[in-house]
Each structure stands twice: as C-alpha cells, then as structure tokens.
Amino acid sequence: MTEMQRRPTLMDVAQAAGVSRALVSIVMRGAPGAAGPTRERVLTVARDLGYRPDSRARLLRSSRTRLLGVTFHGSAPFHAEIVDAVYAQAAERGYEVVLSAVGRSRSEARAIDGLLDFGSEALIVIAPSLGIRELERYAGRVPVVSLLRDDVGAFVDSISSDDRAGVRVAVEHLTGLGHWNIVHVDGGSAVSAARRRDAFRLEMMGRQLEPVIIPGGPGEDDGLRAGDSLQGSLPSAVIAFNDRSALGVMESLRAAGLRVPEDVSVLGFDNSQLAQLRFVQLSSVSSEAPLLAVAAVDRAVDRLEGRGGPVHVVSDPRLIVRRTTAPPAEAWKLGSNSTSFATGPIKFT
Incomplete structure (x- = not known):
C-alpha cells in the first residue's frame, strides 16, 4: 500500500498539528482537556488530511x-x-x-x-x-x-399515530365539502390497513353513509388497479390507504379522461414527499x-x-389540504341554491 492509499492515523494528525497523539485522541473523542484554539487546530488538520475515526477499533x-x-x-x-x-x-x-x-x-x-x-x-x-x-x-x-404500529404487546415500546383519528379527519373533510359517495381503497395486508379500513366503516356508518371499501394495497400499482375498478361506478371522492396508492388512483382517473378534483377528489395518507411534489399537491393525512x-x-x-x-x-394526526380535494361536481352545478353541499371558497396549502 502506497502512502497515498494509506488511511491517515491519529499519529499523522498529531505530527501535522504539532501535538501529542494522546491530545489528538482527546479532541477526536470530544473529551475535556484540550484548549479551544488547540482543539480547532487539530480538527482542521484532521479534516485536511481526511482522517476519520476507526469505528471498528472503537467498538473493540x-x-x-x-x-x-x-x-x-x-x-x-x-x-x-x-x-x-x-x-x-x-x-x-x-x-x-x-x-x-x-x-x-x-x-x-x-x-x-x-x-x-x-x-x-x-x-x-x-x-x-x-x-x-x-x-x-x-x-x-x-x-x-x-x-x-401499536399492537405489539406489553414488553415492546411503541410510537404510532392514531389511525382512527386520521380516518375521521379525512371523512370529516370530504363530507364537509359535500361528498357522500366516498370510497376507501384499502391497504391489503399492510400494517395499519385493517385499522384504517375498520375506522372508515365506522366513520361512514356514524354519518349514515354507505361505507364502500375496495381491495387495494400500499403501492402505486395497487392504486392503479383500484382506480380501474372504479370506472363502472364512479364515486365523488376516494380515500386511499397511503399516498402511493392515491397516486395510482389519480393516474387511473387521468388515463380515463377524468380530472382530479373536478370529477373525483382524492385524499391520501402519510403526507410523504410524493404528496408534497409541486405537480402532485395531494391532500393527505399527516402522521407527523x-x-x-x-x-x-x-x-x-x-x-x-x-x-x-x-x-x-x-x-x-392532522390533515394537510392541497389541490386534490374540492366540493363534488354537483355542488358547483347547484351553487348557492343547494343546502346539501359546501359551496364556499377552499383554501389550499
């Protein structure tokens, strides 16, 4: 191995900085014992030499x-x-x-x-x-x-978001806009899919609306297939299991010549970076x-x-409203003569 190929060592840093190897070790470990100017000089030399602590040696x-x-x-x-x-x-x-x-x-x-x-x-x-x-x-x-995921027993810590509350704010948002024909594209066997599916059923029944649930999954292809299956009986709004599934639904609708949200509103879950893309702007439930x-x-x-x-x-969780949800087409047609649909302006983020 040539000098150019050899990994810099603590001794190399010590010699270049004009200090002892022990002092370099103190600086690299962040331990007390080195004056401020000396510490800065050692760190600068280490950076210039390309020195990195050997984590394997530290573990040993x-x-x-x-x-x-x-x-x-x-x-x-x-x-x-x-x-x-x-x-x-x-x-x-x-x-x-x-x-x-x-x-x-x-x-x-x-x-x-x-x-x-x-x-x-x-x-x-x-x-x-x-x-x-x-x-x-x-x-x-x-x-x-x-x-x-929170159903993990008494001896495992869990940090999760309230799926029931997430579905509730999604349904509240859409029904508040005037939607009643709402479909849930479920997540198949994915974690949280069963909870969101059950929550959707309860939330819709609690509003005396029919809970329509169609098979789906967590991926874009799952949403695409689910969207294709909707073409025969189109709802006014879709709540997808997650953002990836929602994107698949949106692509299926686009391919069929339908517009989001003018023809169908689509709402996702996760508030992922996909939902935030400028050309997507998907309304989504954020689990933070x-x-x-x-x-x-x-x-x-x-x-x-x-x-x-x-x-x-x-x-x-909290709802992030963007550009894929709006009042149903019937609300725009009926205008102010209708008391069944929200007709006021919508503010998007």
Whole structure:
C-alpha cells in the first residue's frame, strides 16, 4: 500500500498539528482537556488530511457499541423519510445508526438478527409485521421500539399515530365539502390497513353513509388497479390507504379522461414527499412521521439509560389540504341554491 492509499492515523494528525497523539485522541473523542484554539487546530488538520475515526477499533475497545439498529421496508420510500429523522436524532443523543432492510428475499426476523449480530444495543422496527410473541422475544434481549404500529404487546415500546383519528379527519373533510359517495381503497395486508379500513366503516356508518371499501394495497400499482375498478361506478371522492396508492388512483382517473378534483377528489395518507411534489399537491393525512421518529429514538435511548419501562405513545394526526380535494361536481352545478353541499371558497396549502 502506497502512502497515498494509506488511511491517515491519529499519529499523522498529531505530527501535522504539532501535538501529542494522546491530545489528538482527546479532541477526536470530544473529551475535556484540550484548549479551544488547540482543539480547532487539530480538527482542521484532521479534516485536511481526511482522517476519520476507526469505528471498528472503537467498538473493540468499548464494552458498549452505542448503536441503534433500525429495520425498514426497502419497497417503502416513505420509510426513507423516517430514517433521515432517525439519523439526525440519534446523532443528537450520541448514538450511531445501523440499518437493515426487509424485502421479498429478506425477512424481518433475518433483518433484526443481523442488527443484533452487529452489536445493536436497541432496536427501532419500522412498521413491524412480526407477531407479538416474536417481538417480545427480541425485547427480552434488547429494548425494542415499534414505530408506526401499536399492537405489539406489553414488553415492546411503541410510537404510532392514531389511525382512527386520521380516518375521521379525512371523512370529516370530504363530507364537509359535500361528498357522500366516498370510497376507501384499502391497504391489503399492510400494517395499519385493517385499522384504517375498520375506522372508515365506522366513520361512514356514524354519518349514515354507505361505507364502500375496495381491495387495494400500499403501492402505486395497487392504486392503479383500484382506480380501474372504479370506472363502472364512479364515486365523488376516494380515500386511499397511503399516498402511493392515491397516486395510482389519480393516474387511473387521468388515463380515463377524468380530472382530479373536478370529477373525483382524492385524499391520501402519510403526507410523504410524493404528496408534497409541486405537480402532485395531494391532500393527505399527516402522521407527523419525522416527529414520531424522533420520539422513537428518544424512547430507545431512555430505555438504554434506564429511564422507565415500555410505554405506548399515540399521537394525533392532522390533515394537510392541497389541490386534490374540492366540493363534488354537483355542488358547483347547484351553487348557492343547494343546502346539501359546501359551496364556499377552499383554501389550499
């Protein structure tokens, strides 16, 4: 290995900065003992040399890894947004993050086992699909925090959003605009799908409206197929399981020559980055996922530091109204002579 290829060491930084190796170590660890100007000089030299601490050596020297293991579903772009918030909060609390993806060829159990083998001190499992008994078995080894799902037993922490409340605000918004012919495209076997499906049924029946639910799923193709199935009996509004499904519904309607929201209003869930795109502007129920991710990290760290046992935190979602929901076409035609539909102006974000 040539000098150009060799990884810079603590001694290289010490020699370039004109200080001892021990002092460089103090600065790199963020420990007290180095004067301000000296600390800045060492950090500048380390940056110029391209020095990075060897995390493997640190792990070998320490009895703690300070690693938080996180599982996520590789097919869910929304999870990537959550992971960004996890990374930021973990750094604030002095921890590193190790990721392990769940996919078609990689089970959730295998993803978790890999994190534990790597030395993760606690686990944050995003939208876990494992049963309660399996999750509790892992919780017997390290603290486990379930993110986005709350029915995980008494020994696993959970941080989630209130799906029933989310569906309620969605139905309230649409009925307030004058919609009564509302369809829910469900999420199939996805986490939260059953709760949102049941909540939609209850909310519609509570308003003496027929709860029409059609099969769907969490992806764009699922929404596309669901949208195609609506063509024979078109509703005035659709509440999709999530934003990706909603985008599929919208594409199906567009392909059929229909307009959103003039012909059909569409509302999603998650308030993901997809919903916020300038050319999409999808109305969506926000679970405040970045805030949930921060709470999950804090909960994992608190458990590691001995502050309390398992807790279950459920937050209230909020509706973000954009450009895909509006009064039904009948309301515009009937105008002020109708008392059945909302006819006032709509403010979009």
